[in-house]
Amino acid sequence: MDVPSRLDAGRALEARAPAGPAAPDAAEADLLARARDGNLFAFDEIVKRYQRRVYATAVRIVRRHDVADDVVQEAFLRAHQALGRFDLSRPFGPWICRIAANLAVNHVRSPQAREEALPEAHAETPVRGGSPLVGVLETEARTELARALDGLSADQRAVFVLRVFEELSYKEIAEALEISIGTVMSRLSRARERLRVALTPYLGAAMARRAEGGER
Amino acid sequence: MSSHPAERLSAFLDGELSATDRAQVESHLRECPACAQELEELAAVDAFAREVPVQAPDGYFEALPARVRARVRRPARIPRPALWAVAAAAAVMAVVVTPVVLQHERSVMAPAAQAVPEGPAPATLAASIAPAPPAFAQSGDGSAQPLRPAKSEVHGRLQEREEADKPAENVLSKKQTNTADQAFRRDAPAAAPAAPPPATVAAAATPAAAPPVPAAASRAAVAGFEEARTSAPEPKVMAETVEAQTAAAGERARDEAGADARKERARPAERKLAAGSGAFSHPDDRALMTEKRYEALLTRPATSVAQARALRDAWDLFAHDFPADARADEARVRAIEAGVQAWTLGRDPGDLAAVRARGLAYLEAENAPQAARVRAALAALP
Helix, strand or coil: CCCCCCCCCCHHCCCCCCCCCCCCCCHHHHHHHEEEEEEEEEEEHHHHHHHHHHHHHHHHHHCCHHHHHHHHHHHHHHHHHHHCCCCCCCCHHHHHHHHHHHHHHHHHCHHHHHHHCCCCCCCCCCCCCCCCHHHHHHHHHHHHHHHHHHHHCCCHHHHHHHHCCCCCCCCHHHHHHCHHHHHHHHHHHHHHHHHHHHHHHHHHHHHHHHHHHCCC | CCCCCHHHHHHHHHCCCCCCHHHHHHHHHHCCCCHHHHHHHHHHHHHHHCCCCCCCCCCCHHHHHHHHHCCCCCCCCCCHHHHHHHHHHHHHHHHHHCCCHHHHHHHHCCCCCCCHHCCCCCCCCCCCHHCCCCHHCCCCCCCCCCHHHHHHHHHHHHHHHHHHCHHHHHHHHCCCHHHHHHHHHHHHHHHCCCCCCHHHHHHCCCCCCCCCCCCHHHHHHHHHHHHHHHHHHHHHHHHHHHHHHHHHHHHHHCEEEHHHHHHHHHHHHHHHHHHHHCCCHHHHHHHHHHHHHHCCCCCCCCCHHHHHHHHHHHHHHHHHEEECCCCHHHHHHHHHHHHHHHHHHCCCEEEEHHHHHHHHHHHHCCCCCCHHHHHHHHCCCC
């Protein structure tokens, strides 16, 4: 995942185009067309291309592997059923992630999900990555982040995930989750604020490191 | 100083504020270090969250595509060949019901057919026609119209193939006395050789002296069809079956190594079958066999290099065996697509060369109705 510096104040001023991956290549459009015509190999290929991304979206919202697994499968099934209505000139990734996010939120809202216990293990595993935080500090920070994410509502997580990881616009998020843009704005604001408060001790170190090390 | 923008900082970060709001926030940020700091921290939260990887259990992504495939419903487009198969199957059923007429013709057929004992026991016949699970025999009312047993015959066989698929190793290891039956079962795990081997069909047609189709078998066959009917409108019967097969195939694909091994084992049988296909003199038998082989290939998984190669070759073989068939062109195109798949999975230069050669040969042919599709498939190659 690309990690551009979010600390560049100027960047905040840019009217960002809804990012995500670039426009779909011709090969992907062809794959989708064939999948739509019933070619299972083509759809297989689509699943292989997007499964990690869809899973990440799901598990970040539902916070449990088993539930995320259900959501991912269901998302691909729905996408397959809806391929006939899908505009092949549009990128597939954001579309299926929106489907997954919607399913994930609905699942978490379901009575069945309420009865289920909280996740026993956090979805994010504290492994060494290319983080500016190192060692113990990093592990702590990740644990803290996981805890803070658990503390958010699924609705808040969904908005946060679609914005931060899928880089959808507020309008797109609103459509995906069938809520108003104002709701997107307030949920996202509250989610970020809670995470910020939880992570403050670590963010200072991270930002200092960034300031020293400059752009990654 | 204007009031702290608080809630708006997040939207400001995303560039989602109106021009007026943005200007206000900007001007505030210039005067308020606390808010500027908070903005930076909010941005750092995003960045930090992005850096934390998500991990799934080992092997999860290797298995997921097959699991999804097993649940995907095939669109209703497939039934065209299915209807055709139904007609062909009806013809074959007619053959079974009126064996006397055809006995004569059979006697000049494949050596395999001649090897079959003259009067196979009704039980054998029943098994070869409709080895329906007990559940089938109990469902359905058996009040079928003439066409139905024929359809269910196809259904029954596919069911058998599925059954044979699951405990493949057991089936293979079991000593069976009926060689014809065994030959059929041995082919089954491959999912490719769609057609029954000559001996089985011949056996069904041979017994001039045998009683009409054993009632139990016929009822079971009808029941099988009835069950299929309850879950789908008539033209979808094959699609449903194919789906079930796909599900089975998906399950199989989990054990890729095992599946590959089976595939490799099955290849010689497949070739033998193809070679033997010439022995069929009756067009209906041939049609049914062609159809079954085609259907089986359609649902055959290709999630590993070996599978994709095997599928590529199997489609080639199909096109080679039935050059005049309406589906030969589709088979050629699918051979190319499977070739692309083989290359995509393994990046083997040999596969690349092979698929290029196939693709070019197809495109250079005078009659290349699906040239666009082939070009698109080839476009995925370097």
